[in-house]
Amino acid sequence: MKPIEVLLLSRTDILALELTPQQVVEAVEQALTEHAAGTYEMHPKIGVHPTGTDPANFIHAMPAYLKQLGACGLKWVAGFAKNYQRDLPNVTGLQVYNDTATGVPLAVMECGYLTGLRTAAVSAIIARECARPGAATLALAGCGFEGTMHLRFILDQIPTIREVRLRDIRPAAMHDLKERAGKYFTGEIKICEDNRSCFDGADVISTCTNGDEQLVRPEWFLPGAFAVGIEGGCAYTAEALHSADKFIVDDIPLAEYFDKLGRTRLTEDGQPDPEFPGGLPEIYATIGEVVTKRKPARSSDTERIVAIPIGMAICDVALGHLTYRKAIEIGVGQKFGLA
Template sequence: MTTSSPAPGPRTPDAPGDDKTLRVLSTSDLAQIDISLADVVATVENAYRTLAAGRSDNPRKLTVKPPDGHSVSYAMLGRDGSREVVAIKTSYKHGLDRERDGQHYYTALTLYDDVTGLPVAMMDCGRIGALRTPAASALLARECARPGARSALVVGTGTQGRLALPFLLTTLPALDRLMLFGTRPEGVEAVRAELRRHFPGREAEVVTDLRAAAGAADVVVATAGPHTPAAVDASWLAPGSLSILVGHGLAPSTLHRADRVVATSEAQMRVTGTDMADAEGRLPAVDAEFPAVLAGLAQGRRSPDEHVFAYNSGLVVTDIALGHRLAQLAIAEGRGTRVPLWR
């Protein structure tokens, strides 16, 4: 199955001449943008395909973490060759030693038009990540799940868990059993409400026996936070299942005992996936990177019965593509605040 990405559209609709005024798009500005799940999937897929074609740049992210591990910071620079946009993304999370409610998280994306040389926007990156990541998981499921997959289990009910099932149904509409494991009642209800909003009439089956649910799932998507008690073991999984790691919720055995390992980026997996290392601190080799799988240059799966492990780490080129798409929609609606930063 192949989808086409929306056309890049006008570059800077309201920027006359050599206007260097920066448009700032806040969380609330972006929350009001209406974008379909199919539009998001197509935008993310096109970013991967452009990268696989060698037309985009996605250098390894820079990471800063203090010795006690209470915070982590990332900086990512990239260029989307299809949209001809350069961007810098920054991410800072504080309070990793605390529960989710006690943490602080800030992420921003600054876009520059590489044709005109003018700034496009500086924007909160929260909604971009909340959309981009489950869209990437859904694409991984489309390409790497066994033929005829009918059941899916989502572990976790946070930001990434809430849209995991709607995106999975967007790329795998034949799924007829949707399972959900979560430990927070309010999070469980938020996931179920989000599913009903996008797919009226569809319900998520809340499970308490994680082992039984994992054994019944063709696709397992682990989106939980670092304090989750969930840890799906490889021995629980059915033959031919696909395990997708976004956050936490899978035991390291699901990676080390997999028949095939796919990653959005092997380099990034080795930076951010160290919690999946074995007792000697090692991670197995990646058999295929996902951009190459989408482009038909590598196989996501070789047989119906092999267990595939997929590591979904965000690539900045997908942030750039989706951020640019949202910025286009926001600018067309006149949203944001224009700041003469460079005057």
């Protein structure tokens, strides 16, 4: 029988590919388009929850198949919010990319960096679609790895932004991101010492936190604003979340599944920790439906819109497809014999 060789891609290898925001956005949009068309196979995330260090710890298995793209794979990803105390990244894992004709694994790649790219791309895409015309102010909470990615991608997709407000419980993280962002953003970057000065009146709000605190209040989430959160609805008070005129998710079964999980979840001190404070709002559309114009994004300049992407495996597979093809093209990575 023919030998099977698998390409191994480390984070260093993936960084060497120099994937641009535009390349990542195009790959992710392919997945969102297939989601709207129904040409995919994906199930709600299954996982285990080793909660010894934090009740929100998870390790998820995320398989998916995109029929039009011809891409298939599985992401095995862990999220441990307190890993920073061990000088480790919060998100770690592996992604397997398979050949759809034979099922043979073609590549195994580090998925922490790719997850950051994918998550930021989805947020930036829906922000581009839903931000009101001329949106000029971006409020970003969470200045770690995900926040860094979100800032870069949202600025790429909404070029009208002229002011960025940064908020993080770690002053050093805000100052570090301000310095790095200043190399590619010519507008004003403000360091915010409290939540109000960050969010109040912002055109676009992006929350990239661990979800421990309900940051966004309704009196700061003004008419016409758009907000996107990667921690479910956990960064919003119930009043702010349910003040949205339109509520958008990436996948309805995923949102309903995480809403169900959150109903019995507790914080470290035993308090309720719902995925969506006040319950899951009525869903207006999926991100794919908005991107493909099946449903209009914004109907007026005064609508408040919230988008909560839970995280779809089809987007990871689409990005894995791009990563594998680029790695083969330029000769990055190491091959090992599987059989």
